[in-house]
Amino acid sequence: MSKLPEVGQKAPPFSLARDGGxxxxxxDFKGRKLVLYFYPKADTPGCTKEAIAFNGLKAAFAAADTDILGVSADAVKAQDKFKTKYDLDFPLGSDPEKAMLEAYGVWVEKSMYGKTHMGIERATLLIGRDGKVAHTWPKVKVEGHAEAVLKAAQELA
Structure with a gap:
């Protein structure tokens, strides 16, 4: 089972289909800081709260020269609906083949009500201008998370 990239390690390269085509x-983010956050499913309660929190801080992230990218296994059509419904102002990547999710160690075995299944672990990485992982947040709890990530982005040169 893979795990999140280590702090100081180069972020694994990826190219994904995104909302809007x-x-x-x-x-695309070379020379800028990037918040790369993974969420289990578009338009579910926790994922919606997380997306709205990041979106609400978009101007503060921009002031910290930091872009935001949300990624899930949802199809582009689902990402489009999610983005439109909540007026999200950052890109959403789609990885239905789960290659990028596996490379980042967030496609994991989960268990619910005694049954195991594969799914996305809610996690966030802050990638520095040099393309290296500067900070990781595994097993994210949504409450206060976007603010914690913003603080780390502001402190990162």
């Missing part, structure tokens, strides 16, 4: 890739 086209693609989004790690190289």
């Amino acid at each position: 086209g693609t989004v890739a790690l190289k």
